[in-house]
Amino acid sequence: INKIGVFTSGGDSPGMNAAVRSVVRACAYHNIECVGIYRGYEGMIDGDFITMDARSVKGIINKGGTILKSARSKEFRTKEGRAKAHEQLVKAGIDALVVIGGDGSFTGAMIFNQEYGFPVMGIPGTIDNDIFGTSHTLGYDTALNTVVEAIDKIRDTASSHNRLFFVEVMGRDVGHIALNVGIGAGAEEILIPEEDLGLDRLLDSLRRSKQSGKSSSIVVVAEGDKIGKSVFELKDYVDENMSEYEVRVSVLGHMQRGGAPSCFDRVLASRMGVKAVECLLEGKSNFMVGLNNDIIDITPFDQAVKGKSKINMELLRVSDIMSI
Numbered sequence: 001i002n003k004i005g006v007f008t009s010g011g012d013s014p015g016m017n018a019a020v021r022s023v024v025r026a027c028a029y030h031n032i033e034c035v036g037i038y039r040g041y042e043g044m045i046d047g048d049f050i051t052m053d054a055r056s057v058k059g060i061i062n063k064g065g066t067i068l069k070s071a072r073s074k075e076f077r078t079k080e081g082r083a084k085a086h087e088q089l090v091k092a093g094i095d096a097l098v099v100i101g102g103d104g105s106f107t108g109a110m111i112f113n114q115e116y117g118f119p120v121m122g123i124p125g126t127i128d129n130d131i132f133g134t135s136h137t138l139g140y141d142t143a144l145n146t147v148v149e150a151i152d153k154i155r156d157t158a159s160s161h162n163r164l165f166f167v168e169v170m171g172r173d174v175g176h177i178a179l180n181v182g183i184g185a186g187a188e189e190i191l192i193p194e195e196d197l198g199l200d201r202l203l204d205s206l207r208r209s210k211q212s213g214k215s216s217s218i219v220v221v222a223e224g225d226k227i228g229k230s231v232f233e234l235k236d237y238v239d240e241n242m243s244e245y246e247v248r249v250s251v252l253g254h255m256q257r258g259g260a261p262s263c264f265d266r267v268l269a270s271r272m273g274v275k276a277v278e279c280l281l282e283g284k285s286n287f288m289v290g291l292n293n294d295i296i297d298i299t300p301f302d303q304a305v306k307g308k309s310k311i312n313m314e315l316l317r318v319s320d321i322m323s324i
């Protein structure tokens, strides 16, 4: 391997810059050339490349977003798109890739590897933590802290007005963010896709909350929750069925993806970048690097993408006890 291409793909997450920095510096350390690919697979198809040396990644470890930009490429899903991408890589002399992204990005990498035998390693970058083979994806820890801080602020106004808030958080189809911030911010209820609480139980719980003398209530709702109602419909439902609450809704949205990465995410990114480059140099390919019991190890892409949810249901019980 002489020249490694690195890119960020899919939804951005805090810590992606720290991971790019780590890949670039690990390449410099091992005397390998490194090329940044802009806009994920889109930029690969267009040949939008930039040579990166150790100094080109100075001052980015603390920056949110991704200096390489990110995209969800439709063209790369086609055979023709991937052929164009391959042509561009060969032309630029790039002979291996590190992709920083989520399951969609890994699926693309896997197909590309099957078609062209192109060596590729993945770094899990998404706030959702929805990837098997790592206890933490990059950006997840930062997002938890961002969301907890936001809910703390909502709590201030909720208790001033004795209000109930439904707070919708991201996470796509999984409830990791909701479950953890729910406990961290002292939510009365947490609605996640992995467990259907049911509307009756929600109302019972809100009634109990009121009777126990609470001045405010926060219900954290994962965006993928399966209760069958949006946060706005939940508000209407409670309005119709319970007169004792004044209800408001807050959808936190994309602010959850921004901000400076936490120290945890910076360290994780640095460790993962080094491991990804060193795996390529050892001849490994088609794996994602991950953190398990404080060890950085690797999981085949197909398992990382298809593996079972790692949600910790014990947290729901803890939340129930805490919200008594």
Ligand code: F6P
Binding pocket: 011, 102, 126, 127, 128, 170, 171, 172, 223, 257
């Ligand atoms: O995967 C990260 C994520 O932020 C999800 O939590 C969310 O469902 C989705 O991306 C939003 O995607 P977009 O940025 O395309 O609106």
